[in-house]
Amino acid sequence: MATTDKASPRERLLDAATELFYRDGVSIGVEALCKSAGVSKRSMYQLFESKDEVLAASLERRAPAYAARLIAGPDDAGTPRERILYVFEQVERGSASPEFMGCPYLAALVELKDPAHPASVVARAAKEWMKDAFRGQAELGGAREPELLARQLMLVFDGASARAGVGLETLDGVAVETVRVLLDAAGVV
Amino acid sequence: MATTDKASPRERLLDAATELFYRDGVSIGVEALCKSAGVSKRSMYQLFESKDEVLAASLERRAPAYAARLIAGPDDAGTPRERILYVFEQVERGSASPEFMGCPYLAALVELKDPAHPASVVARAAKEWMKDAFRGQAELGGAREPELLARQLMLVFDGASARAGVGLETLDGVAVETVRVLLDAAGVV
Numbered sequence: 001m002a003t004t005d006k007a008s009p010r011e012r013l014l015d016a017a018t019e020l021f022y023r024d025g026v027s028i029g030v031e032a033l034c035k036s037a038g039v040s041k042r043s044m045y046q047l048f049e050s051k052d053e054v055l056a057a058s059l060e061r062r063a064p065a066y067a068a069r070l071i072a073g074p075d076d077a078g079t080p081r082e083r084i085l086y087v088f089e090q091v092e093r094g095s096a097s098p099e100f101m102g103c104p105y106l107a108a109l110v111e112l113k114d115p116a117h118p119a120s121v122v123a124r125a126a127k128e129w130m131k132d133a134f135r136g137q138a139e140l141g142g143a144r145e146p147e148l149l150a151r152q153l154m155l156v157f158d159g160a161s162a163r164a165g166v167g168l169e170t171l172d173g174v175a176v177e178t179v180r181v182l183l184d185a186a187g188v189v
Numbered sequence: 190m191a192t193t194d195k196a197s198p199r200e201r202l203l204d205a206a207t208e209l210f211y212r213d214g215v216s217i218g219v220e221a222l223c224k225s226a227g228v229s230k231r232s233m234y235q236l237f238e239s240k241d242e243v244l245a246a247s248l249e250r251r252a253p254a255y256a257a258r259l260i261a262g263p264d265d266a267g268t269p270r271e272r273i274l275y276v277f278e279q280v281e282r283g284s285a286s287p288e289f290m291g292c293p294y295l296a297a298l299v300e301l302k303d304p305a306h307p308a309s310v311v312a313r314a315a316k317e318w319m320k321d322a323f324r325g326q327a328e329l330g331g332a333r334e335p336e337l338l339a340r341q342l343m344l345v346f347d348g349a350s351a352r353a354g355v356g357l358e359t360l361d362g363v364a365v366e367t368v369r370v371l372l373d374a375a376g377v378v
Contacts, residue, residue, distance in 0.1 A: 027216040109355035152367045159348025166298035178341045181374040
């Protein structure tokens with residue numbers, strides 16, 4: 001864990017949670033989490049009601065950086081088509097890292113299997129935000145059916161990142177190429 | 190559990206494993222598994238080396254029925270295009286069930302996060318089998334790049350079933366429509 005001595009117990013817990021839940025899954029125990037964070041269980045329970053709340057908070061804290069890495073900034077030039085393709089180029093690039101395990105939000109939803117879990121609520125919001133971002137670009141790009149295109153892009157995004165994350169797929173342009181076909185069909189040139 | 194008194198302890202364990210791992214995830218304990226199967230832990234360990242082996246065997250046993258439900262039988266008429274679309278129509282149909290939690294093989298891989306786990310080996314083989322089936326149909330249908338099309342179809346299959354399985358998507362034709370676009374672009378008419 002790359003945490004400094006200056007990080008608060010809360011920060012250390014969230015850093016450890018982000019790393020461990022992503023790498024090992026949501027079922028890792030409080031013991032392992034606290035040990036990795038260098039925080040006592042007593043301190044953890046003073047800061048958070050439960051392990052579930054730590055997981056939810058770690059996913060929430062990660063969302064802005066996750067989105068920023070995928071989405072080209074507002075200052076960037078580029079057409080809506082280029083901005084949509086950029087997201088998939090970034091996924092393909094990111095998936096080459098040995099640490100890549102797919103989208104952390106989809107993984108949390110698949111693992112938790114409980115829509116009412118506080119971390120599921122956070123994860124669903126992150127995925128909705130991304131679909132809305134695609135929809136916005138689809139509208140700007142003059143897509144015939146922006147909502148349909150946004151949903152199609154999410155199928156490809158989640159399929160590509162899940163398959164690459166579990167080692168079923170090596171993304172070598174296949175996601176970008178698939179998205180090009182969908183953009184062409186939707187009239188986003 | 191819909192098991193009859195005549196089912197062997199092995200069958201009852203595999204039935205319970207199929208249901209519980211799919212519904213609750215791979216981290217459910219030996220205790221819960223044996224209780225649901227009505228089998229003692231002692232009996233389980235006489236039949237299987239570990240819970241991991243029960244999980245692997247349950248995924249392996251499920252594979253033929255899973256494939257049969259998705260893929261149109263060899264006697265069926267239909268062009269390669271129709272047979273590919275049939276798979277996605279079946280996913281869309283299946284995803285309407287409240288018990289639907291996505292593809293059990295992808296879910297196991299996402300949850301286990303360990304390519305060497307015996308159940309990951311079984312799951313990967315099932316996913317490879319499906320990609321090969323798509324590739325075979327793509328070749329028969331005259332796809333320009335059968336391997337590319339098969340990989341694209343798997344992105345959509347896994348994205349659609351994972352998203353529907355966790356409640357992010359209601360498949361109302363969106364997967365079938367996406368596949369139509371990809372088939373058109375690949376020249377599979």
